[in-house]
Amino acid sequence: MSFRRRPSLVAPVFALAAAGALLAPRSSRAFTLTGWSLGLDAREVGVFDNFTDPSANDNVAQHPNWPGTSGVELACWKAVTEWQSELFGDGSGDPFQPDGVGSGGANFDPAWCGAVTSVGGVDDNVISELNGTGGGVFAFTEFGSNGWRIRLYRDVTWDDGPGAPIPGAVDVQGVVTHEYGHALGLGHSTVTGATMGPVISGDGTSVRSIEVDDRAGVQAIYGARSAAKPHVASVAIVGNELVLSGTGFVPGSDVWLTSASLAPLPAPAIVGNLTPFPDGTLHVPLAGNVGALLVRVPGASGAALSNSYPVADAPGAAFAYCTAKPNSLGCTSTPLLSGNLSASLPSGALVTCASLLNQKFGLVFYGTSGPHSAAFGGGTLCVHPPIRRLSVQSTGGSTPPTSDCSGALQYDLNAWIASGADPALVAGAVLWLQGWSRDPGFAPPDNVGLTAGLRATIGP
């Protein structure tokens, strides 16, 4: 059975407090279950990054096992990964969790959907900060009829790791690991040192890694990992396709990918009803904001869903993301990259923003700190600060008094990289880029045009 039910004998909210809260005496020492479980259609996880502490978003060191994320998103992705059916990615964990991340050993795997733009409701599976005071409580999990919502109190100073928090701060990854255990259906454990203990001592890093008792708890809900469960062993990027190798792929398989763009709420992008190739591999188009994927085969239980597997961008790969602002003539523009984006070639990677208003000043700007989704100039700022601007150009196109969408901006990114002006632009670095141009058809301060975003990985 895979239906979900609302727990009837427990409070709808579980709170995690600092050490010092009273423990209820119990006759046995073990995990507890709330009667709640998540079905296959409630595996998505998103993060709404409304965190206000600088220390919650100062980890900019990206990790190949959790590609394309940093800050609080990376901390939350690691946290939910810890409960999945097997070790994540190449199994090496990160330098602060060298025994690996992902040791639940149950038929349970979350579908990472990345950053979203809304707190969501109690069924929407979003982690966010709550502007409130917990009075010693750090965080809590709410349950709807079909999902959960995790809130971390703003009066706590949060730290995204990956090392120990700054003095006085609390570890996002550890606390979210605990709260996600509630979302899975675990109550508090009476076992000393368990991640699901009712209180945490110190800075919270000790509960990043689940313990024997927590593992037994998640297996009690979802069953021990089935030998028949599909398994993703590796993912290669071949041309414009992702090629998945593994076991247990059958006709009718679906591939769940990280959401294609910053969405209001988390939802995997699903490529459905695939037939494996004769060599057993599955092929899906390379598109969207690739970060992780899972394979779902026909079936209703968690044993029909594979492990989650990270997918780093191919060097030189580029994807559109985010939303363009329609200009005053109704045209929209998405940056396109042609050529081989390279840290060693002197030229030849052209980024072009077409369909712009003609004969207006404009420029392309970029950052290397990730995507963004902030209101700006009547549209969306798609690039996380800090931002660097390329030189101002005229969009050209039709001669006045004609006014149309024949304008364009074009830059050779390889020449910019080769200039050495930005030492952050090395092989493997990821650029998030957007075009900006004047649009006098809108009243100030919204008299600007904004293209969609482009995410591109620099090749060797």
Ligand SMILES: [Zn+2]
């Ligand atoms: Zn708790």
